[in-house]
Amino acid sequence: MYFGACYYPEHWPESRWATDARLMKEAGLNVVRIGEFAWSKFERYEGQYDFDWLDRSIAILAEAGICVVLGTPTATPPKWLMDKHPDIYMKDKQGHVRGYGNRRHYCYNNPNYPRYVRNIVTRMAERYGNNTNVIAWQTDNEFGCNETTRCYCNDCAKAFRVWLADKYEHIDRLNDSWGTVFWSHIYNDWEQIELPAYTVFPLHNPGMELDFRRFASDSVVAFQQAQIDLLRELAPNQPITHNLMGAFDEIDGFDLSAPLDFASWDNYPNLTFADQVNPADVAMQHDMTRGLKNKNFWVLEHQSGSPGGNFLFPMPKPGEIRRWTYQSVAHGADAIVYFRWRTCLFGAEQFWHGILQHDGLPGRRYEEVKRTGEELQRISSLIEGSSSGAEVAMIRCYDNEWTMEVQEQAFGHRYMAHFKRYYRYFYERGIPVDIVSDRVDLTSYKLVVIPHLLLSRPGFAERLYAYAAQGGTVVLDFRSGTKRWDNQMESEPLPGAYKELLGIRVNEYGSLMNGKTYGVALADPAAEASDAQASPATASTAANASAYLAQTWFDVIELEGAEAIATYAEDYVAGMPAATRHAYKQGTAYYLGMEPQPALMSALMNRICDTANVHPIAGVRSATPGVELMSRLQVNDTFLFAINHSETTGLLHLDEPMHELIENRQHAEGEHELPPNGVRIFRYTQPKNTTR
Structure with missing residues (x-):
């Protein structure tokens, strides 16, 4: 190492x-x-x-x-180079030159910079290769x-036009994709296209904004x-x-x-x-x-x-x-x-x-x-070289992240903050997660969670259907299927391409502003009581719908084959589905039509993980809050990491005797203390499943 x-x-x-x-x-x-x-x-x-x-x-x-x-x-072109070619400097949205004195003071699309880059990299590679x-x-x-x-200089404007021409080939294909008939923005020639920089109001065409982000990343x-x-x-x-x-x-x-x-x-x-x-x-x-x-x-x-x-x-x-x-x-x-x-x-x-x-x-x-x-x-x-052994995949899609950056849709709502809510659920329970692209093979995972799948890469919907059909479990949530890949709104009934997979129809939707919440009730009172028993923090209020709250958003859902696993408990949506479950061939697809607060997220995800046969890492029956559990797998060995991030002594309960690597000693089955900042790495010396 x-x-x-x-x-x-x-x-x-x-x-x-x-x-x-x-x-x-x-x-x-x-x-x-x-x-x-x-x-x-x-x-x-x-x-x-x-x-x-x-x-x-x-x-x-x-x-x-x-x-x-x-x-x-x-990352740091020298001053003599910048003085010789001041056009290398970036420009911000207001057209101001971002000048010398820090680092990263160059534009990726400047035509002069690449030859100096070639010179220095060539000299270094020849000498140290x-x-x-x-x-x-x-x-x-x-x-x-x-x-x-994202640079807003003339070189980037020229390169953006070339990028667009290569993508769309004909100007009217771009006009159709961006919907430039709106506000009389129809373009007749590539040279007419400006960068989405400073204007009278900070609101540009969403298709243009998304393409510019893709272009900048590609640059x-x-x-x-x-x-x-x-x-x-x-x-x-x-x-x-x-x-x-x-x-x-x-x-x-x-x-x-x-x-x-x-x-x-x-x-x-x-x-x-x-x-x-x-x-x-x-x-x-x-x-x-x-x-x-x-x-x-x-x-x-x-x-x-x-x-x-x-x-x-x-x-x-x-x-x-x-x-x-x-x-x-x-x-x-x-x-x-x-x-x-x-x-x-x-x-x-x-x-x-x-x-x-x-x-x-x-x-x-x-x-x-x-x-x-x-x-x-x-x-x-x-x-060294061991894998995570994760059975859960979360899909991160930069295109969807950029789409919500352009149009957050609910005030103050951020893609990554929403993404973290799911991740923290798994983290707090010691369930390993792979965070992967929408282009990877999903067949090795029991559960796939895709926050905010507004728009889908061409071919992805078909792959997700196939994954579910073969027995996979999918979790989608509000805004899924609402956009085309070019950032236009979907004209089909929502959730668009995922309507059959989810067995629902979203007839209406709205944002919950200024901290407003909706109470949510779990559909199965017996299961609700069980969830409360498993979570002492919510046990005293389990019977009350206000124990579970949704925020940010609400979808008005009509069931078309799915069943409601949670319903709204107030306002004009009272009694309507807030979260659903749909059996699709051999698999299952869940939909969360609102953003759950932590107690509701736990109650819903507990059920989803249970039905998907996803469980915490094997070997540890329990660990106190603040103790992180993670595993790394070799061919015949599982290494269980227990790390105490809290400032107090933590406890973990081992299911069986295990050898600990750092101290090189055996730990008996049962409860063990883990001091603040304490770390233990336990080794299973025989083949084992990663989860219990």
């Missing part, structure tokens, strides 16, 4: 490099990431390259047994960070592909990755990751304005990254100190770096690279703290990283 840090030798005197390498080795580090922001050091003057300093740094690291992930430095100590490449750095995906993918092609040619034996950003939605991560050898992401749990970090949100982003290629991933920037620019986010408390690291490993990380090795003395990230403080002396965080490295070195050969 690779275990290391992001290192910037150009920031420090060369006399310090050997000391850094020694300290890294003593801490168990075996890899560093280098070079992603060093273009002006590599090529201070146009055409004058200096890689000697990097050669010396790599050699010192190699002597200490530390290998290198080399970043292409294209056969260097055995360079084990991988990282393209650029955090594509799209700081809202740098990043094409920009990266040019680098990948060079690296494949000149460094064919070294894998390529990119450090994505989890829930970030400006770029289609599935498209961006497709040509990579493995996906990576940058994990900063404390980079939040929330009062408290929700470990479920971090777990979800790990699972999102694993799902990009449906295989294990790397964390190329892992928080090791307090992040910060002009102010500081929270500093990791003792034990948190180790806990976060194990959470990453539990969800499929086969490499951990901390950001950064040493906190920088200058520049915009003086307060973005690393393993070492500004003084470069080993301290508390260094010792914690060292301990973690020693533990991982002992157990990594057992768990």
